[in-house]
Amino acid sequence: MSDKANTPEQESNLAPHVPESVDTATGSARRRMLKKGVGLAPIVLTLASRPVLAWHCKSPSAWGSEQLDPTTSLMTNAGHDSYVDETWTIDNWKNNTARAGLGKPWAKLGFSDNEKDKDKYWKKAKMSAIQGKGLVLPPGVKTDAKVVDFLSRDSTLFQRTIVVAQLNAYLLPSISRCISLQTLKTMASGSYSPPHLASVVWSQSDIVQYLQNNWIATP
Structure with a gap:
């Protein structure tokens, strides 16, 4: 050598x-x-x-504890669970567009792309149809408003975020590992206290921050 x-x-x-x-x-x-x-x-x-389509989420309790104490060990954890999965965005619901192999959200909810299906054409669907699935509409939302108008302009950021979060949880079982549909219904009131943090009350903006940062419902 x-x-x-x-x-x-x-x-x-x-x-x-x-x-x-x-x-x-x-x-x-x-x-x-x-x-x-x-x-x-x-x-x-x-x-x-790192999975290409992974999204991470934490429970409301874990997220709330993290916000109170940024030094908590939870900060070193990308999420309690990581899934090779996706969720529909607000824009996906507004335009009925597919995402990451999930298909079109309105089709999964039982609505049609065909204008001739008057009772089932997704652009004609009203908020009462959402309520009919057992989901909770936030205060100030009219049941006779068209969902597409509600998601486009006739709503606050909180209102459309919490409605889409419930729709996603209703159709995507994996979300239940992060947050239950029942908890999302409770959040629809506009205020929420995470378990074990009874003295902490989340406002509408806090709820939106949680739902967006944990990929439950994003713009």
Whole structure:
């Protein structure tokens, strides 16, 4: 075996290849680590273990505790559960568009894309149809309003977020691992106290923050 030192060109050829698409600064730092044999395993494991469509959620209790104490160990946890799954957004419901293999939300709710199906055409559906599924409408919502109008303009951020959160939970069983449909119905009143945090009362904006940050219902 030769003990002659490699030239810079030879050392460059021995280093693992880093794709050109990597950001310049990040790529340069990563190449330096790879040449030194540092950090390779953690980088590979991180990239390989993250599901492409994963969403994370925490229960209201865990989320509430985290907000009260940012130093809690819960902060180091991406979520109590991670699922290779998705939820429909408010925009998906407003336009009846599919998401991540879930199909169209209104079709899953039993409504049609065909205008001739007058009683079942999704654009004609009224808020009373949502209520008829056993879901709770937030205060101030008229039952004879069309759902598409409600989601487009005739609602507050809280109102449309809590309605879509309930619709998602009604159709997607995996959400129950984060929050129950019954809890979402309770939140529809506009205030909520997480279990074990009776002295804490969430406002409408707090509820929206929880639902959006935990992927229960996003814009």
